[in-house]
Amino acid sequence: MSDTTTGAAQSTGEEPLGYEAAREQLIEVVGRLESGGTSLEESLRLWEQAEELARTCQTWLDGARERLDAVLGEQDS
Amino acid sequence: MALETSPEAPAPVRQVAMLVGQWINKLGAVWVEGQVSQLNRRAGSATVFLTLRDTLADVSVTVTTPRATLDAMSPPLVEGASVLVHAKPSFWTARGSFSLAAREIRAVGLGELLARLERLRQLLAAEGLFATERKRPLPFLPRRVGLVTARGSAAERDVVENARRRFPGVVVETAYASVQGHRAAAEVIAGVERLDAHPEVDVIVVARGGGNVEDLLPFSDEGLVRAVAAARTPVVSAIGHEQDTPLLDLVADVRASTPTDAARRVVPDLEEEVAGIRATRDVARAVVVRRVEREQAGLDAIRARPSMADPRTMLAARGDEVTALRDRARRTLGHRLDRAADDVDHRRARARALSPLATLRRGYAVVTDADGHLVSATGAAVGVDVRIRVADGRLVATTTAVEADPAGAGPDEEEDA
Numbered sequence: 001m002s003d004t005t006t007g008a009a010q011s012t013g014e015e016p017l018g019y020e021a022a023r024e025q026l027i028e029v030v031g032r033l034e035s036g037g038t039s040l041e042e043s044l045r046l047w048e049q050a051e052e053l054a055r056t057c058q059t060w061l062d063g064a065r066e067r068l069d070a071v072l073g074e075q076d077s
Numbered sequence: 078m079a080l081e082t083s084p085e086a087p088a089p090v091r092q093v094a095m096l097v098g099q100w101i102n103k104l105g106a107v108w109v110e111g112q113v114s115q116l117n118r119r120a121g122s123a124t125v126f127l128t129l130r131d132t133l134a135d136v137s138v139t140v141t142t143p144r145a146t147l148d149a150m151s152p153p154l155v156e157g158a159s160v161l162v163h164a165k166p167s168f169w170t171a172r173g174s175f176s177l178a179a180r181e182i183r184a185v186g187l188g189e190l191l192a193r194l195e196r197l198r199q200l201l202a203a204e205g206l207f208a209t210e211r212k213r214p215l216p217f218l219p220r221r222v223g224l225v226t227a228r229g230s231a232a233e234r235d236v237v238e239n240a241r242r243r244f245p246g247v248v249v250e251t252a253y254a255s256v257q258g259h260r261a262a263a264e265v266i267a268g269v270e271r272l273d274a275h276p277e278v279d280v281i282v283v284a285r286g287g288g289n290v291e292d293l294l295p296f297s298d299e300g301l302v303r304a305v306a307a308a309r310t311p312v313v314s315a316i317g318h319e320q321d322t323p324l325l326d327l328v329a330d331v332r333a334s335t336p337t338d339a340a341r342r343v344v345p346d347l348e349e350e351v352a353g354i355r356a357t358r359d360v361a362r363a364v365v366v367r368r369v370e371r372e373q374a375g376l377d378a379i380r381a382r383p384s385m386a387d388p389r390t391m392l393a394a395r396g397d398e399v400t401a402l403r404d405r406a407r408r409t410l411g412h413r414l415d416r417a418a419d420d421v422d423h424r425r426a427r428a429r430a431l432s433p434l435a436t437l438r439r440g441y442a443v444v445t446d447a448d449g450h451l452v453s454a455t456g457a458a459v460g461v462d463v464r465i466r467v468a469d470g471r472l473v474a475t476t477t478a479v480e481a482d483p484a485g486a487g488p489d490e491e492e493d494a
Contacts, residue, residue, distance in 0.1 A: 019372075026379055033384040040395060047388050054385065057376050064369050072362065 017053075019060035026053035091170070098168040101175065106165045109177065110185070111137075112259055113158050118144070127154075129162060129177070130259050133300070140164060142179035150182060157258060157291060159185035187290060194297050198324055201299070206306045207327040213311040215331055215343060219279035221248045222343050223272030223310065225265055228253040232284035232315070232336040239340030244347050250278050256285040261295035266304045273308040280343050281308065283325060284315040284336040296323035305329060315339035437468035451488035454481040 017025070032038065033046045080096060082088045114137060115128035125147050130137035140162060147154060154160065164177035185193075201207065222240060226233045233251065240247045252268030255261050265283060272278045283305075285296065295301070296316045305312045305328045314329035315336045326332040333339035383390050429435055433443055443466040444452045452463055457479045465472040 023372075023376070026376075030379055030382055030384055034382065047384065050385050054376065054380055057372075061369060061373050061376065068362075068365060068369065 016059075017056050019057060022053050022056040022060070026050060026057060029053060090173075094168070094170040094173055097173075098170050101166050101168040104166045106163060106180065109162045109164060111160065111162070113154060113156055113160055114259060116154060116156050118147070126176075129160070132159065132259070135260075135263075139174070139176040140179050141167075141176050142182060146179065146182060150184060152184070154182065154184060159190060159291070161185055190290060190294070194294075194324070197297065197299055198327070201302055201324065201328070206302060211306070211330075213330045215311050215313070216279045217345060218244075219247075219343060221250045221275065221277040221279065223275065223278040223281035224249055224251045224284060225254055225268035225272065225281065226251065226284040226336075227256045230256070230284075230286060232256075232286045235336035236282055236284050236315070236340045239337045240344045243340065244344040246347075247344050248277075250275060256295070257288070257292060258295075262298035262301050265295065266298075266301050269301070269304050269308055269312065273310045278310055280311050280313060282313045282315055282333075282336075282339045282343060283329070284339060285317065286336075287318045287321070293317050293321055293323045296325040298324075301325060302328045313339050313343060433466070434468060437466065442467045442472075453488055454479055454485070 029046050029050045033043060033050060038046065080088055080092070109129065110132070111129035112132055113127055114130040116125070117127070118125050123144055124141050125144050127140050127142070128137050129140045161183045162177065162179045163181040164179040166175065167178045168175050205211070222236075224233065224236055226236070237249050237251075240249060250272060252271050254264035254268040256265070269281060269283065272281045283296070285293070293316060296314075302324050305314075305325060311330040312328075313331045313333050314323075314325045315333040315338065316323050316325055319334045322332075331342055333342055380386060433441070437443070444463050445466070446452055446461065446463060449464075457476060459476050459479055462473060462475050465474055
């Protein structure tokens with residue numbers, strides 16, 4: 001069971017993870033989480049990572065939607 | 078024979094007129110080509126007067142012809158027709174007027190006209206004036222549309238109205254010119270040149286309604302073709318109907334089939350363009366919106382996965398595992414204890430079964446001699462002390478009688494008491 005390099009997943013410190021990167025890692029983490037075979041401690045940490053990645057993705061999508069609404073709102077009004 | 082005259086010895090009018098008459102008569106008959114610009118048949122007069130005009134230059138001459146020659150012509154001569162005249166220059170001394178006395182007039186036949194047109198076309202084509210490489214693209218949105226046409230003509234209305242309907246902001250700069258008769262070519266050339274010089278005019282349309290070959294002749298005029306070839310501004314030719322192709326069509330940058338078609342080619346249709354832009358923007362917007370929605374759905378799907386939606390399931394799984402293990406442990410222990418209990422019972426039962434106590438309880442007794450050996454009836458002696466083990470104790474007794482049972486088996490020697 002390879003140890004996940006925590007550095008890559010966490011985006012603390014560096015500028016926020018790009019959407020595609022966050023999404024890629026999220027899929028990988030959830031995949032490992034569900035494949036089992038990891039220690040309890042490991043599973044908990046993986047889960048926390050997944051939650052944070054999901055939040056990052058959601059932030060990107062919300063941002064995109066806001067930018068869209070800003071433009072759409074302006075044109076339709 | 079020069080005439081010596083001076084202020085003191087002037088020559089009389091009649092002498093001058095006569096001399097001029099003689100000079101002119103020396104010319105002899107000539108074949109002249111020109112266009113009939115005026116034809117007046119005065120009733121009753123034997124001679125007919127007509128004005129013959131040069132096809133290119135603005136020069137004309139009076140021609141007199143006997144009525145008979147004229148009437149012999151079929152189709153009858155009409156104004157504007159091109160003709161070949163065999164005439165003798167003559168001078169009418171009484172009036173001092175010069176005219177050509179026509180002996181024969183031949184209409185320049187349509188075939189002849191077309192043949193001459195074809196020769197001109199080949200000549201100009203050879204010069205490369207019609208080469209496609211010379212054709213310039215029309216500007217998408219001209220600042221001003223130059224228009225050379227007849228004032229108030231249907232062609233003018235078609236071009237202007239259609240252009241304005243397609244692009245309300247269009248500015249049309251019109252140079253009016255006659256589009257019929259001998260002055261047409263020159264005026265159209267002037268119009269083209271004036272509009273070509275205009276800095277704001279980005280395209281020039283030359284428009285004329287339908288007409289027969291002769292009507293459209295000015296638009297095959299060599300001068301006009303050269304003027305259009307030399308023009309810096311792109312030229313659109315919109316002459317006559319679809320099937321008419323004067324030389325102007327070949328030299329122009331774009332040939333429009335009709336004046337309306339010309340309008341369509343020189344200005345974009347505002348509504349169409351705006352609709353096009355809006356449609357493209359809508360498509361772009363739809364693509365982006367769909368992309369965001371798809372990504373959102375993907376993220377929602379991931380979040381709905383059990384491991385994220387309800388992390389407790391992960392712990393629950395482990396909890397169940399532990400519980401399961403604990404149960405198994407217990408069960409195993411239980412089994413073992415049970416088995417142990419069974420084992421004890423079993424052994425006890427066997428012990429009990431083996432121990433004589435139960436037999437003794439059923440009234441049996443174990444009789445042994447003093448040394449502890451089981452007593453056998455065969456060989457026992459009377460008066461011997463025996464020890465009797467009963468369920469609840471022991472007795473000592475002396476045998477008073479012995480009765481051996483021949484068929485009975487003696488005691489099991491190895492059985493311990």
